[in-house]
Amino acid sequence: MRKRILITVSLTLAFVLIVAAQSYALVIHFNLSRVDVAVGSSFNVEMFADIGSDEQLLGWDIDFDFDNTQMTLDSIMVGSNWVEAPTPLPDDDVSVAGLAPFGLPPGTGIWGENLLLATISFNCIAEGNSKFDITMDDPKEGFALITPGAFASWSSKSIDINQVAAPIPEPGTWVLLSMGFVGLAGVYRKRSPEKK
Numbered sequence: 763m764r765k766r767i768l769i770t771v772s773l774t775l776a777f778v779l780i781v782a783a784q785s786y787a788l789v790i791h792f793n794l795s796r797v798d799v800a801v802g803s804s805f806n807v808e809m810f811a812d813i814g815s816d817e818q819l820l821g822w823d824i825d826f827d828f829d830n831t832q833m834t835l836d837s838i839m840v841g842s843n844w845v846e847a848p849t850p851l852p853d854d855d856v857s858v859a860g861l862a863p864f865g866l867p868p869g870t871g872i873w874g875e876n877l878l879l880a881t882i883s884f885n886c887i888a889e890g891n892s893k894f895d896i897t898m899d900d901p902k903e904g905f906a907l908i909t910p911g912a913f914a915s916w917s918s919k920s921i922d923i924n925q926v927a928a929p930i931p932e933p934g935t936w937v938l939l940s941m942g943f944v945g946l947a948g949v950y951r952k953r954s955p956e957k958k
Contacts, residue, residue, distance in 0.1 A: 787814035788905055790879075790896060790918035800928045801888045804836060807894055807921070809879045811905075817914045818871030821847065822905045823859035826882065829892040833884040834924055841878030857903070858882075871908040886925045895920035 793808040813819055821844075826835075833955030835856055840846040858880050862872050896918055898904050905914040 768814045774937075787817040788812070788819075788914040788916040790916060792894065792918075792921045794921055794923065798926045799833075799925050800926055801889055802865045802875050802928050803885050803922075804883060804885045807882045807884065809882065809896070811877050811879050813873040813874045813877060815873050817905075818873045818908050819914065820864065820906050820908055821859065821861040822879065823847075823857060823903045824898055825857045825900075825903060827893070827895045827897045827920075828856075828884075829890075832890050833886050833923070835950050836883040838883075840880045841874055841880055843844045843877055844879065848865045869908060889925050889927055892925065893920045894923060 789812045789878055791810050791812070794807075795806040795812065799805045828835075838858045840858065840860045846864050847859040847861045860879060866872075876953075905916055906912075
């Protein structure tokens, strides 16, 4: 009986440790300005972070992953809690970096819920569905903690963007517009002097 209890407790403890090891103190989430984006229009993706007090950040550098055949990047603006930083190494990816502002007390970084990291503006150029996510495929990228040389464990979930055709006026709109032109032509004919 003792052996069974010991095995049960050991397995439960191992399960708890595995689950705890997979939890993330830093979670990235996105907010899309519109659910359906019309071709030819622009839209914004806001990138937020929930940063635990045990993983205070000094800075971050990330790449974006999106389909450049369906949308083009217009601009990137770093959130007000950060100072925009040049990305350390040139690469082919679209990236952005932010630093904690100067003047923070020693040993402190930025942390909290729903902190705006950046607002990314795009222009929709084609119909279809695409995903937007962040990637970190270079050693220089990540979320730098206040502990020298340490990086935060993180998780994010990509967002789906639905690019739709630009709206076409419905037939009722065309009828109203035509009636307006006919009415204007009638008023013009009535006011113009007749020639005999």
